[in-house]
Amino acid sequence: MTVTLDAPCTPTLPAAPTGSPAAPVDRAVAPLLPVVGGDVAVPLVDGDTVRYANLDYAASSPALEAVAAHLTQALPYYSSVHRGAGFTSQVSTQLYESARRTVADFLGARADDVVVFTRNTTDALNLLANALPGHPGAGDVIFLDSEHHANLLPWQGRAHRCVPVSHTLAGTVERLADALRERPAALVAVTGSSNVTGEILPIARIAAIAHAHGARIVVDAAQLAPHRRIDMTALDVDYVAFSGHKIYAPFGAGALVGRRDWLDEATPYLAGGGAVREVGTERTEWAAAPQRHEGGTPNVLGAATLAAACRAIAALPAGALEAHEGQLRERLVTGLGRLPGVRLLQIWPDSTERIGVVTFVVTGHDSGRVAAYLSAEHGIGVRDGRFCAHPLLTRLGYGDGAIRASLGVGSSSDDVDRLVAAIEQLQVDGEGWDYALDHGRWAPTPDPRPAAPWLAEATGPADATDAAAGASPCGD
Ligand code: PLP
Numbered sequence: 429m430t431v432t433l434d435a436p437c438t439p440t441l442p443a444a445p446t447g448s449p450a451a452p453v454d455r456a457v458a459p460l461l462p463v464v465g466g467d468v469a470v471p472l473v474d475g476d477t478v479r480y481a482n483l484d485y486a487a488s489s490p491a492l493e494a495v496a497a498h499l500t501q502a503l504p505y506y507s508s509v510h511r512g513a514g515f516t517s518q519v520s521t522q523l524y525e526s527a528r529r530t531v532a533d534f535l536g537a538r539a540d541d542v543v544v545f546t547r548n549t550t551d552a553l554n555l556l557a558n559a560l561p562g563h564p565g566a567g568d569v570i571f572l573d574s575e576h577h578a579n580l581l582p583w584q585g586r587a588h589r590c591v592p593v594s595h596t597l598a599g600t601v602e603r604l605a606d607a608l609r610e611r612p613a614a615l616v617a618v619t620g621s622s623n624v625t626g627e628i629l630p631i632a633r634i635a636a637i638a639h640a641h642g643a644r645i646v647v648d649a650a651q652l653a654p655h656r657r658i659d660m661t662a663l664d665v666d667y668v669a670f671s672g673h674k675i676y677a678p679f680g681a682g683a684l685v686g687r688r689d690w691l692d693e694a695t696p697y698l699a700g701g702g703a704v705r706e707v708g709t710e711r712t713e714w715a716a717a718p719q720r721h722e723g724g725t726p727n728v729l730g731a732a733t734l735a736a737a738c739r740a741i742a743a744l745p746a747g748a749l750e751a752h753e754g755q756l757r758e759r760l761v762t763g764l765g766r767l768p769g770v771r772l773l774q775i776w777p778d779s780t781e782r783i784g785v786v787t788f789v790v791t792g793h794d795s796g797r798v799a800a801y802l803s804a805e806h807g808i809g810v811r812d813g814r815f816c817a818h819p820l821l822t823r824l825g826y827g828d829g830a831i832r833a834s835l836g837v838g839s840s841s842d843d844v845d846r847l848v849a850a851i852e853q854l855q856v857d858g859e860g861w862d863y864a865l866d867h868g869r870w871a872p873t874p875d876p877r878p879a880a881p882w883l884a885e886a887t888g889p890a891d892a893t894d895a896a897a898g899a900s901p902c903g904d
Contacts, residue, residue: 616643681727798851
């Protein structure tokens, strides 16, 4: 059930300031931490080669060098977890279980919170949806219509209310409070920061409101965790979900962290070996969480590298992440803002904090085609489309899609400057190549860029089916 509490609000879409004086952004900003592939060279359609400007951290971030080093160190000891008496099995088990403690510490979890390793945030939120109390009167789930699909679809299969965002962030929080006043809920599911605009939500305030009305809160921290310190205890947040591949550990693990009781009582998420205490042919005694939900062989290297990334981020001096990303974001917003016809997406005019995610459109240019141009002619990687947030893009009036540039610890001022210069060149000179739709995606035509020799060796020649398989799984 979807309940609309109020008429849909008109989006607030400020035009990016034009002709504004340049901010003091001419000082070079270096990467904060080394990432694997930070200097990888990519081919252009004109035959040239350039350093890849990765401005797509919000989709998947590169591995930190420290994370890759940890992986290399751990690989020789890779073995079964919880299942072997051999030395390497015991090392693997220790790696896996100590990763839980690292993740819990990284998120400021309470001593009795549980860390369940999952595949990613989507998996973690589906796990929580599976663990919602089902007894009569338990209450439903409340979420905003600005959420990523991962924090929307799992709840659609449960009793739920979708609250439309208001013109302001303060008004949006008030709408959540109104929904809770109207009828108690079991859970408020909210993102830590928007994957479209980077705007950060006032989590502590929303948690206080949820708790005052007897509801719990889960934070979708897929975007927030790589960019801001999260302290579940201080924020009084019940559950946090996040993904390794967005926090510099792209090895297939994520986590759901939070209160034990629902997780201990829930039907096992993934029934199988490792999730049980005793199995009979008709009756099974299940383990408590976290093992209850981790049936099958655990992803020890995913968990260990996720923990390594958490350690590396936690070891940064206080404020370093914010300062690095803030400078680059400001540079990007100022640079794009000087270009006529570039509009930045924003949900709320009164939001004050943002992570390094900037989404924009270039008037008169299809966003997918701009993204193809940036890649083919400039070696710049951005994301285009609707960012798995269809309701939000529709609400903002950009149902045709937009372009997202996102930053991380490996980003530099050179990446940002190249993007701004490329958009300016597009506006002044136009495209230097032809583009056509290929399986629904814009692509240069012809596309003479050679695949890396190692790729052809590993995969054989690409064919049309590969391209089709590469089309957006998100409906863009
Ligand atoms: N939540 C937000 C805010 C996201 O940006 C994403 C991914 O882009 C997800 C959830 C889903 O993350 P994953 O694909 O790792 O499950």
